[in-house]
Amino acid sequence: MFAKLLSTLLVFLTAAMFVFTTPALAGDAANGAKIFSANCAACHAGGRNVINGAKTLQKDALAKYEMNSVDAITYQIVNGKNAMPAFKGRLNDSQIDDVATYVLSQSENGW
Numbered sequence: 001m002f003a004k005l006l007s008t009l010l011v012f013l014t015a016a017m018f019v020f021t022t023p024a025l026a027g028d029a030a031n032g033a034k035i036f037s038a039n040c041a042a043c044h045a046g047g048r049n050v051i052n053g054a055k056t057l058q059k060d061a062l063a064k065y066e067m068n069s070v071d072a073i074t075y076q077i078v079n080g081k082n083a084m085p086a087f088k089g090r091l092n093d094s095q096i097d098d099v100a101t102y103v104l105s106q107s108e109n110g111w
Helices: 002-021 029-039 041-047 059-064 070-079 093-108
Strands: none
Touching: 029 041, 029 093, 041 093, 059 093, 070 093
16 A cells, blocks of 8 residues: 555656646747748758857757757847847747747757
8 A cells, every 4th residue: 555655656746847847838839840941941950050050059059058948049039149130020929939949849859
């Protein structure tokens, strides 16, 4: 009886840890893929960067440049930086959230 109770408790705690430690992504990655393809893929196809090869959208590069969160990626999309144009006014907030979610998801999965 004790072993069954302990086993059930362990399953519950494992599930709770997953729920509370897995970050929720803000947008719709499937829609973000379409928007990315139409607006970003010319420079960032496959998570690469044709302008600056060191600043890719790969997981390690996003971490190195502190861009490994939906908020950081959203900020970059909205405001642009260096050769990257700002997409504020070209994409709405929902589209930007979707693209940021897609980029983070793809980086986590290795593009």
